[in-house]
Amino acid sequence: MNNGLPPLPTTVIGSYPRPKWLREVIRLRSLGRFNDEDLSEALNDSVQVVLRDHQVAGVDVPTDGEMRRDEMVEFFAERLGGFMFYGPVRVWGPNYYRKPSVVSKVRHGEPMLVDEFRYASSISYSPYLKVTITGPYTMADWSYNEYYKSKEELAHDLAKAMNSEMKALVESGAKIIQVDEPAIHTHREEVKWAVDVVNESIKGINVKVVLHVCYGDYSVIFPHLNEIQVDQVNLALKNYEYEPIKLLKRYKVEKEIGIGVIDVHTNRVETKEEVAKDLNRVIRYLDYLSPDKFWVNPDCGLKLRPRKVALEKLKSMVAGTSVLREKLKGGVEPSIGPTINR
Amino acid sequence: MKTALLGSFPRPRLLSKHVQQFRGGKFPEDKLMAEISRISSRLLGLAKEAAIDYVTGGNFLWDDIVDMACSQVTCHERNGLMRFYENNFYYRAPVLKGQLETRDQEYLTLTRLFRSQFDKNHAEGAKLKSSLLGPISFASLSQDSYYNDRVEVAFAYSKALNRSMLNVQEVVDAFEIQDPSIFDRRADQKLRSRVSEIYQSLVGGVTKEKHLITYFFLDSSSLKQFFDLPVDVFGLDMIEGRNKMRQIYPFVKERRVYLGVLDSRTTKMERVSSIKRMASRFSAKGASDVIVGFNSFTDFIPEIVASRKVRLLGKVKKA
Numbered sequence: 112m113n114n115g116l117p118p119l120p121t122t123v124i125g126s127y128p129r130p131k132w133l134r135e136v137i138r139l140r141s142l143g144r145f146n147d148e149d150l151s152e153a154l155n156d157s158v159q160v161v162l163r164d165h166q167v168a169g170v171d172v173p174t175d176g177e178m179r180r181d182e183m184v185e186f187f188a189e190r191l192g193g194f195m196f197y198g199p200v201r202v203w204g205p206n207y208y209r210k211p212s213v214v215s216k217v218r219h220g221e222p223m224l225v226d227e228f229r230y231a232s233s234i235s236y237s238p239y240l241k242v243t244i245t246g247p248y249t250m251a252d253w254s255y256n257e258y259y260k261s262k263e264e265l266a267h268d269l270a271k272a273m274n275s276e277m278k279a280l281v282e283s284g285a286k287i288i289q290v291d292e293p294a295i296h297t298h299r300e301e302v303k304w305a306v307d308v309v310n311e312s313i314k315g316i317n318v319k320v321v322l323h324v325c326y327g328d329y330s331v332i333f334p335h336l337n338e339i340q341v342d343q344v345n346l347a348l349k350n351y352e353y354e355p356i357k358l359l360k361r362y363k364v365e366k367e368i369g370i371g372v373i374d375v376h377t378n379r380v381e382t383k384e385e386v387a388k389d390l391n392r393v394i395r396y397l398d399y400l401s402p403d404k405f406w407v408n409p410d411c412g413l414k415l416r417p418r419k420v421a422l423e424k425l426k427s428m429v430a431g432t433s434v435l436r437e438k439l440k441g442g443v444e445p446s447i448g449p450t451i452n453r
Numbered sequence: 454m455k456t457a458l459l460g461s462f463p464r465p466r467l468l469s470k471h472v473q474q475f476r477g478g479k480f481p482e483d484k485l486m487a488e489i490s491r492i493s494s495r496l497l498g499l500a501k502e503a504a505i506d507y508v509t510g511g512n513f514l515w516d517d518i519v520d521m522a523c524s525q526v527t528c529h530e531r532n533g534l535m536r537f538y539e540n541n542f543y544y545r546a547p548v549l550k551g552q553l554e555t556r557d558q559e560y561l562t563l564t565r566l567f568r569s570q571f572d573k574n575h576a577e578g579a580k581l582k583s584s585l586l587g588p589i590s591f592a593s594l595s596q597d598s599y600y601n602d603r604v605e606v607a608f609a610y611s612k613a614l615n616r617s618m619l620n621v622q623e624v625v626d627a628f629e630i631q632d633p634s635i636f637d638r639r640a641d642q643k644l645r646s647r648v649s650e651i652y653q654s655l656v657g658g659v660t661k662e663k664h665l666i667t668y669f670f671l672d673s674s675s676l677k678q679f680f681d682l683p684v685d686v687f688g689l690d691m692i693e694g695r696n697k698m699r700q701i702y703p704f705v706k707e708r709r710v711y712l713g714v715l716d717s718r719t720t721k722m723e724r725v726s727s728i729k730r731m732a733s734r735f736s737a738k739g740a741s742d743v744i745v746g747f748n749s750f751t752d753f754i755p756e757i758v759a760s761r762k763v764r765l766l767g768k769v770k771k772a
């Protein structure tokens with residue numbers, strides 16, 4: 112094993128709870144009592160804390176916890192050209208988000224993630240830090256379109272913008288990029304072109320590229336997974352008691368599979384025995400894939416859990432994975448590089 | 454041509470927080486009602502400025518239309534968050550564990566509150582419209598472990614809702630029954646095929662105008678059945694139906710129609726001229742009354758945009 116990754120590498124999806132003190136700093140910044148420098152210092156400090164938590168848990172491929180992002184669409188819409196915000200929109204009960212409107216041509220200006228990647232990798236305990244980026248379809252689906260003739264046209268321009276960003280990340284040394292597409296399976300009639308725009312966004316990105324899909328009707332997207340030019344797909348599975356693995360097998364999805372073994376919607380911490388049992392079941396069932404194709408992760412980002420719970424969940428995930436690793440016979444060597452020439 | 458508001462209006466953040474605290478017993482009812490009165494009167498003021506003909510109070514006490522239905526009928530339990538059709542908007546599904554009964558005190562109280570605000574301040578000739586969730590949608594959106602049959606759920610709900618409508622009808626001028634599942638091809642087919650009987654049981658004894666509002670879907674193959682339902686105004690989502698006008702025209706003769714022409718799911722503003730054009734086409738095809746407004750309720754867009762679109766409706770009427 113020369114890349115240093117153990118069998119069944121463990122990773123996170125991306126987001127992690129912000130420390131309470133960071134939330135307080137953000138609030139004080141919004142009141143004008145702290146300045147940008149104070150905020151930037153606090154953000155950097157919080158990345159240290161997140162990486163430390165990931166290291167303590169024993170995660171092989173960490174992220175910076177997306178400490179700088181309030182929301183996964185908002186963050187990019189604030190930084191790309193062509194977007195504006197009118198105000199908050201309710202999602203349910205007392206929960207709102209700022210849904211952006213596209214009011215002119217989408218343009219990629221300054222890199223959006225390079226600084227955060229550089230900082231995190233300068234302090235990372237692992238050479239394999241993962242960077243997450245919201246995919247073009249989800250960006251389009253979660254925005255209002257006032258400018259383009261169609262959502263599809265908007266999504267293609269977003270794909271170009273995200274592609275420029277990913278190229279900048281690769282140039283600054285990123286080895287694993289995860290494209291988040293939680294919306295890709297929400298409109299059955301759009302999924303065909305959604306696949307095309309994701310492929311357009313990762314064209315020429317020759318590092319490991321992962322696609323994250325979670326929650327919803329997987330039967331909409333699974334038949335198309337092999338057409339998406341990513342190396343790996345990671346999925347929310349625990350939440351569905353692994354039912355969707357039947358679909359993975361039915362459609363013979365020939366990708367590395369990131370198995371979601373941690374439910375991010377509850378505070379109950381999975382036991383390591385439970386994780387090991389679940390993993391064993393999934394790997395045995397998906398017997399058409401060789402064991403080096405499996406990675407292990409939570410269902411989705413952990414940001415909505417209390418920090419203590421998030422850490423305990425990660426510890427269980429790693430401990431459960433270790434149990435199974437010992438059972439796997441030697442010769443399992445997961446890859447860190449790209450498996451497809453894009 | 455007339456104009457109308459539709460259902461709920463974007464709820465300010467602070468009010469949402471107070472509603473949640475109130476539901477948890479941590480916010481006083483009188484303070485909440487005062488806040489709702491204020492915000493609802495702001496909406497009614499906006500409607501008056503735009504001379505809207507059919508107005509709603511904004512339904513600010515409820516999280517969504519399903520939540521509102523649960524203030525009229527007993528929903529027993531509410532389950533985890535479910536996606537409201539294909540929107541990034543979620544509701545708690547009613548879990549039916551027993552007979553559906555009328556439970557109208559909260560609904561009646563709120564309707565009275567809207568009425569008193571409306572009576573203080575409205576454009577001449579304006580009418581107050583009360584929102585309801587239709588039986589096909591209620592049966593489709595709830596989880597039933599009592600009736601074991603969606604058709605039975607729809608009948609039981611209609612019966613309970615009918616009682617609620619009879620109780621509330623002296624306070625309102627019209628009812629707006631939102632029933633998008635009527636046109637949803639993915640809804641239970643047996644349920645959709647019984648829609649006429651279900652609606653007969655829903656409207657018995659209701660003397661006020663009944664506006665049936667559909668949105669997100671427009672299944673042209675069930676238009677005939679739709680236009681035969683026992684209601685006064687037939688509402689269609691014309692954003693969804695913009696390429697289906699030809700299929701719709703044959704049914705509108707001597708019918709009162711509601712055209713959802715303002716897209717409540719985009720911040721892009723519509724053109725006064727294209728709204729006028731669509732309305733006059735329907736008049737030319739023999740519709741006895743054309744009412745225009747939003748295609749759905751407006752929680753999907755920021756309040757500032759929803760207000761702008763209400764003002765646009767005002768311009769449509771004047772133009």
Ligand SMILES: [Zn+2]
Pocket residue numbers: 124293323324325410411412
């Ligand atoms: Zn996710």
